[in-house]
Amino acid sequence: MLSYRHAYHAGNHADVLKHSILSLILSYLGLKKNPYTFFDTHAGQGRYRLDRTPEEDKGDSFSGIRKVLESANYPAQLNPYITLCKNLAEKLFIYPGSPEVARNLSRPDDTLILMELHPSETPVLRANFRNDKRIHIHHRDGFSGLAALTPPQTVRGIAHIDPSYETADDWVQAAETLVSVHKKWPQGILALWYPVVGRKLHELNTLKQSLASSRIPGILDAELLVTDVQSGPDGYGLSGSGMIIVNPPWTLHDDIAGFLPWLASVLGENGAGHWNLPWLSEPV
Numbered sequence: 001m002l003s004y005r006h007a008y009h010a011g012n013h014a015d016v017l018k019h020s021i022l023s024l025i026l027s028y029l030g031l032k033k034n035p036y037t038f039f040d041t042h043a044g045q046g047r048y049r050l051d052r053t054p055e056e057d058k059g060d061s062f063s064g065i066r067k068v069l070e071s072a073n074y075p076a077q078l079n080p081y082i083t084l085c086k087n088l089a090e091k092l093f094i095y096p097g098s099p100e101v102a103r104n105l106s107r108p109d110d111t112l113i114l115m116e117l118h119p120s121e122t123p124v125l126r127a128n129f130r131n132d133k134r135i136h137i138h139h140r141d142g143f144s145g146l147a148a149l150t151p152p153q154t155v156r157g158i159a160h161i162d163p164s165y166e167t168a169d170d171w172v173q174a175a176e177t178l179v180s181v182h183k184k185w186p187q188g189i190l191a192l193w194y195p196v197v198g199r200k201l202h203e204l205n206t207l208k209q210s211l212a213s214s215r216i217p218g219i220l221d222a223e224l225l226v227t228d229v230q231s232g233p234d235g236y237g238l239s240g241s242g243m244i245i246v247n248p249p250w251t252l253h254d255d256i257a258g259f260l261p262w263l264a265s266v267l268g269e270n271g272a273g274h275w276n277l278p279w280l281s282e283p284v
């Protein structure tokens with residue numbers, strides 16, 4: 001049974017990392033004239049209120065996007081993401097989930113395919129994104145949905161894979177999906193988000209090792225840690241998160257390197273913020 005609800009965490013440090021990278025990738029895709037397809041395998045509600053009660057918010061947006069929006073002199077690479085967040089916060093008092101990021105940064109000929117399995121989240125997603133002919137919403141499992149719907153007709157595109165990691169199976173399926181979808185759609189950009197949680201380090205290391213030995217070249221791993229990683233019985237909190245990117249656009253590594261130190265200093269708790277940006281497999 002699915003119990004994770006993203007509304008409780010929207011705008012946290014993990015969203016800031018994932019949506020800033022997603023915004024950059026969508027900006028690159030928008031530079032070429034040909035249309036592209038955006039897949040979101042785990043879409044959530046698509047957009048979230050910023051005026052949630054403390055019980056609803058749990059302080060997550062206060063240690064994430066709100067800190068970023070209050071900070072001056074952000075690096076230029078964050079411009080697409082921060083401009084979007086500022087506009088939506090000021091005009092509508094909402095935070096953009098990944099579907100809303102894609103809706104705003106895509107063009108009239110692009111296609112957006114959003115998948116969501118939770119029976120309560122899907123109707124909210126549909127209500128939030130009705131009346132846009134570019135957007136197709138599927139109430140289905142995102143892993144098998146992506147396998148079924150790729151390669152897209154546009155050939156160019158990105159799959160954003162953002163599981164809730166509620167089950168042990170999510171870790172295994174995430175790695176298997178990247179490898180199998182890359183085989184079917186070698187041109188596609190695949191961006192997988194993962195959490196860094198002390199008691200799940202074994203699963204995370206296994207995921208990274210299986211991708212490193214997958215023979216897919218040039219897999220980038222962008223990680224942002226906001227606290228020291230606690231192990232053992234204390235290791236329940238979300239210490240940080242990362243995005244694994246297959247087929248990153250060629251300037252993405254340097255662009256991410258341009259903003260990760262700033263994010264680590266703004267979002268790190270008690271000076272504990274740090275970041276890593278290795279290649280899991282070398283580019284050819």
Ligand code: SAM
Nearest residue numbers: 006042043044097098116117118141142162164
């Ligand atoms: N991608 C969203 C964003 O960035 O705004 C957040 C998604 S949230 C981390 C994960 C979502 O996946 C939840 O809404 C959950 O209901 C949904 N979910 C869980 N298992 C799923 C599955 N097998 N297929 C599709 N959606 C699933």
